[in-house]
Amino acid sequence: MSDPIVFVLDVAPADAAEPAAGWASTVHRVERGTPILEGTDLGATRGDGVFETLGVLSGLPQAISGHFWRLARSAELLELPAPNLEQWLVAMRMAAAALPSDRQGGVKLALSRGIEGSGQPSGWLVATEAEGDFPERTSGIRVATLDRGYSSDLSERAPWLLPGAKTLSYAVNMAALREARRRGAQNAIFVSSDGYVMEAPQSTVLLRRGNTLITPKIDIGILPGTTQMSAFAVAEEWGLETVDRLVPVSELHDSDGVWILSSVALATPITAVDELPIAVDHEFSGRLNAALISRRE
Amino acid sequence: MSDPIVFVLDVAPADAAEPAAGWASTVHRVERGTPILEGTDLGATRGDGVFETLGVLSGLPQAISGHFWRLARSAELLELPAPNLEQWLVAMRMAAAALPSDRQGGVKLALSRGIEGSGQPSGWLVATEAEGDFPERTSGIRVATLDRGYSSDLSERAPWLLPGAKTLSYAVNMAALREARRRGAQNAIFVSSDGYVMEAPQSTVLLRRGNTLITPKIDIGILPGTTQMSAFAVAEEWGLETVDRLVPVSELHDSDGVWILSSVALATPITAVDELPIAVDHEFSGRLNAALISRRE
Numbered sequence: 243m244s245d246p247i248v249f250v251l252d253v254a255p256a257d258a259a260e261p262a263a264g265w266a267s268t269v270h271r272v273e274r275g276t277p278i279l280e281g282t283d284l285g286a287t288r289g290d291g292v293f294e295t296l297g298v299l300s301g302l303p304q305a306i307s308g309h310f311w312r313l314a315r316s317a318e319l320l321e322l323p324a325p326n327l328e329q330w331l332v333a334m335r336m337a338a339a340a341l342p343s344d345r346q347g348g349v350k351l352a353l354s355r356g357i358e359g360s361g362q363p364s365g366w367l368v369a370t371e372a373e374g375d376f377p378e379r380t381s382g383i384r385v386a387t388l389d390r391g392y393s394s395d396l397s398e399r400a401p402w403l404l405p406g407a408k409t410l411s412y413a414v415n416m417a418a419l420r421e422a423r424r425r426g427a428q429n430a431i432f433v434s435s436d437g438y439v440m441e442a443p444q445s446t447v448l449l450r451r452g453n454t455l456i457t458p459k460i461d462i463g464i465l466p467g468t469t470q471m472s473a474f475a476v477a478e479e480w481g482l483e484t485v486d487r488l489v490p491v492s493e494l495h496d497s498d499g500v501w502i503l504s505s506v507a508l509a510t511p512i513t514a515v516d517e518l519p520i521a522v523d524h525e526f527s528g529r530l531n532a533a534l535i536s537r538r539e
Numbered sequence: 540m541s542d543p544i545v546f547v548l549d550v551a552p553a554d555a556a557e558p559a560a561g562w563a564s565t566v567h568r569v570e571r572g573t574p575i576l577e578g579t580d581l582g583a584t585r586g587d588g589v590f591e592t593l594g595v596l597s598g599l600p601q602a603i604s605g606h607f608w609r610l611a612r613s614a615e616l617l618e619l620p621a622p623n624l625e626q627w628l629v630a631m632r633m634a635a636a637a638l639p640s641d642r643q644g645g646v647k648l649a650l651s652r653g654i655e656g657s658g659q660p661s662g663w664l665v666a667t668e669a670e671g672d673f674p675e676r677t678s679g680i681r682v683a684t685l686d687r688g689y690s691s692d693l694s695e696r697a698p699w700l701l702p703g704a705k706t707l708s709y710a711v712n713m714a715a716l717r718e719a720r721r722r723g724a725q726n727a728i729f730v731s732s733d734g735y736v737m738e739a740p741q742s743t744v745l746l747r748r749g750n751t752l753i754t755p756k757i758d759i760g761i762l763p764g765t766t767q768m769s770a771f772a773v774a775e776e777w778g779l780e781t782v783d784r785l786v787p788v789s790e791l792h793d794s795d796g797v798w799i800l801s802s803v804a805l806a807t808p809i810t811a812v813d814e815l816p817i818a819v820d821h822e823f824s825g826r827l828n829a830a831l832i833s834r835r836e
Binding site: 272293388393400404415416 | 543545547569572573574575576577578579580581582583584585586587588590617618647649651655663664665685686687688689690693696697698699700701704706707708709710711712713714715717718732
């Protein structure tokens with residue numbers, strides 16, 4: 243895998259007009275190994291910021307509108323200055339164009355509150371070529387369910403806990419992945435304290451039961467899934483029903499297929515939950531991934 | 540207030556021997572405005588790291604052993620390479636010495652997992668002179684109680700949620716402070732979903748009832764408080780009883796005094812909880828702060 247390629251953005255306010263030299267003049271690719279953030283940046287000292295990762299296929303970034311909508315939403319939930327989406331779009335396209343066009347990859351957009359007291363957000367982008375060819379899209383992975391500690395009425399009860407915001411504060415998500423590996427699994431699925439499926443630390447959960455695709459509803463305090471939205475759009479074209487609702491954890495064991503969905507890895511089928519094998523739908527995995535790969539937004 | 544002063548550490552493994560040029564040779568003060576972290580540092584992209592902030596009085600860092608014990612404990616909970624405490628001690632003293640000796644201030648130690656895939660943690664320190672003279676130590680502040688979403692048996696039930704670790708993932712703590720301000724308060728006190736007092740977003744809660752000082756027990760998923768430990772030591776010398784136990788939120792309204800304790804601000808008395816005035820013990824605030832200020836560790 244080549245090294246990630248980093249770009250720094252001179253973050254403009256949402257209402258700023260495009261400079262005469264164009265938005266591209268506000269984006270700077272940095273040499274490998276160059277530090278870009280100060281030690282007082284709230285992104286680094288408090289995880290106080292938001293991010294998005296877009297998948298890039300054949301040089302084309304995917305699900306742009308979904309990711310940009312969610313970036314703006316996360317920023318609003320954190321009361322950050324609204325991002326200038328036009329500027330970020332130019333920067334994101336520059337970062338995606340830096341990737342080899344024959345490889346899958348991703349572009350991360352990161353927006354922090356910036357240096358404490360400055361009122362000026364920091365923005366940067368990281369373009370990364372994917373490692374390997376995603377054999378898990380066909381082989382599948384095992385997951386461990388992990389209590390997320392929150393009940394399913396969290397969003398309503400405690401919005402200051404930032405449910406639904408994709409923040410730079412991911413230490414718990416990373417710890418959950420380590421715990422899953424300790425349990426012999428490759429990923430985790432978070433479960434609410436009252437027993438409902440939430441999300442994976444970096445992806446959305448999808449279930450198939452007969453002709454219906456199901457995903458946990460986001461008002462239990464989870465992220466809206468951009469790849470899940472694409473999967474639902476595809477499934478509806480195929481005549482399947484789609485629904486978001488409360489999903490009791492027992493349904494993971496009582497479905498015709500379970501997947502985790504994310505922007506770069508796309509649809510990864512689950513073969514076992516807490517060491518118990520579950521039904522695997524290889525045919526649907528193949529069809530769904532082919533459809534996601536052939537998207538042209 | 541002067542600008543914060545930043546130092547970068549070439550992080551050494553816990554078992555590394557001191558280099559011939561001394562640990563001081565591994566610490567570098569950086570010029571104001573110099574970036575020190577790459578855009579792929581997991582501290583910045585995932586809040587994946589730990590920190591401590593020590594109070595500095597008359598040039599002397601306070602409660603060193605408590606902070607260093609907690610730094611090592613947080614690193615262990617995050618499965619980071621154990622910090623070399625001898626190296627950090629030298630770096631911390633250099634940072635503290637950079638502050639004016641006639642002002643109160645603090646030194647933050649930050650240790651992240653480093654650049655993704657490198658296995659090499661990043662370390663840095665920020666020395667900051669305190670703003671103002673802490674009038675709130677006498678005037679007190681109002682707090683709002685905020686649901687933390689977690690029940691009091693969290694530590695036991697879900698250690699992967701990192702209860703008790705002081706991580707760089709503080710976006711929720713910062714959001715809670717904003718919510719408190721929106722409610723007309725100056726700070727927040729987190730309450731468990733089953734109604735027990737936890738901690739403030741950046742400090743420990745202390746109550747006095749008669750001759751007893753009380754603090755919430757840490758196994759409900761909160762940080763051990765370094766200033767609280769000092770306060771208990773002082774109080775025991777004064778012949779008071781000290782106890783850590785479950786504290787129902789109603790006790791905030793039924794005490795002889797409530798404080799939040801932190802390393803730089805020390806003991807701040809609470810005058811109102813959720814807009815209801817509570818008993819304020821100015822005499823004890825004064826005595827306790829005087830004792831904390833005159834500590835010489």
